[in-house]
Amino acid sequence: MKPFKRWFGSKPEGEELIQQLDSDNIPNHVAVIMDGNGRWAQKRGLPRVAGHHSGMKNVKKITMAANAIGVRVLTMYAFSTENWKRPKEEVDYLMKLPMEFFPKEIDELIANNVQIRMTGWHEGLPDYTLKAIQDAIDQTKNNTGLILNFALNYGSRKEMLRGIQRLVADVKQGEISGEEIDESLFSRYLLTDPLPDPDLLIRTSGELRISNFMLWQLAYSELWFTELCWPEFKEHNFYEAIQEYQRRARRYGGL
Template identity: 65%
Template sequence: MIKRLWALLGKSSKKPSNPKVFEKVPEHVAIIMDGNGRWAKTRGLPRTAGHHSGMKAVKRITMAADKLGIKYLTLYAFSTENWTRPKDEVDFLMKLPQQFIEIELDELIANNVQVRMMGHKEKLPAHTISPLEEAIVKTANNTGLVLNFALNYGSRKEMLEAVKDIASDVSRGELAIDEIDEKLMASRLHTSGMPDPDLLIRTSGELRLSNFMMWQLAYSELWFTDVYWPAFTEEHFHEAIHEYQRRVRRYGGL
């Protein structure tokens, strides 16, 4: 029974494949990029070294997703709970978006990638949010892969804000209670206008959602791997996509 559950969850224990054919590619892939600190620890390096290497993995997997024709890639970069980490680590993490944009923006533009961000901007320092906003503006007309960073994001806060927004409309008489449905709720979330993820990938061996897109992931396929995010390669990504292709999505039906 345990082995069967493990298999259903998509826990990877085999070597990554090197697939060549992708007949059914997910439209939207979401990734919880986990294990940077543990990757660094196994090498006797500071946690910040793991985060820096994790940034390289972001480019690697973005390009891999683009090559496969995936339309949306959402990356969990920093959660609302991550503020509880040591200040020096948080300060380092807040510098990474600027570094990534400065290094990669020209190539993202050349590859027709559109940058987006979802999350709560109020606590983010200017040196974090400004480069992202610049990238969003400069890539707004790109029509290829949408690279969506979840930064200072928390699903519970997102849903609470959506509920308050809807309740406010009801209290003003602008919305009737009978008009509230799943479509309306989805339109008030940070992913409004985007399809729900078809596939969620989480690295590092953890088996939980960690307050990530809990509404949007209701019917997503889940795939877990022990590989730490800095070591996550294009081959590992292909393995996850192939596992997705083998599954039958019934959405509660037969």
């Protein structure tokens, strides 16, 4: 196994684990369901929003950890279409986090050549949330390194239904024929286009489900679960997930 020797930006924690990784088998796209912020806070006698604040600070750490080993895309599931059902106070707090996160971290993200993107629907999001995200997207659009993609106001069933509706409309208008429809073409109608499908999905907090997240895109992704809540998931835990990924054989239905 060829050890990893390149560095991108400052060295994160877990350098010893990095050196054990095979640099020829780094997942191109890692998706993360950042779960357990509220439970982490409640266990410590804190309000749930305190957990979301700690979770926000952890985003940069894991971004730098992914950047250090050459991951090309890191998608963070930040807010689902179902999360609107949560208490208004909590939702309002979550909507304000981009206003705190990006101004504080944008300089370091730019210095590390990170590009910000968003996957999800704008409708329903407050103007101040969208402005904070769009400003970050604009400031990093020319960066060529790691893509930090936030899945915000995102739900996979809605994504696929909207994609089917657009596809049907294009067929009716004669822009494509029914015979042309295949997996590759349908993928172009999803919000994640043109990103590659995730190679690895990480979910924190011990839940063993994917919660309406990238149902189409995760068809052949490796899944890795941990009991750790998101605020306590550190760089060395991320590298442990990469190690486990590298121990697996991806056969895609073959032998």
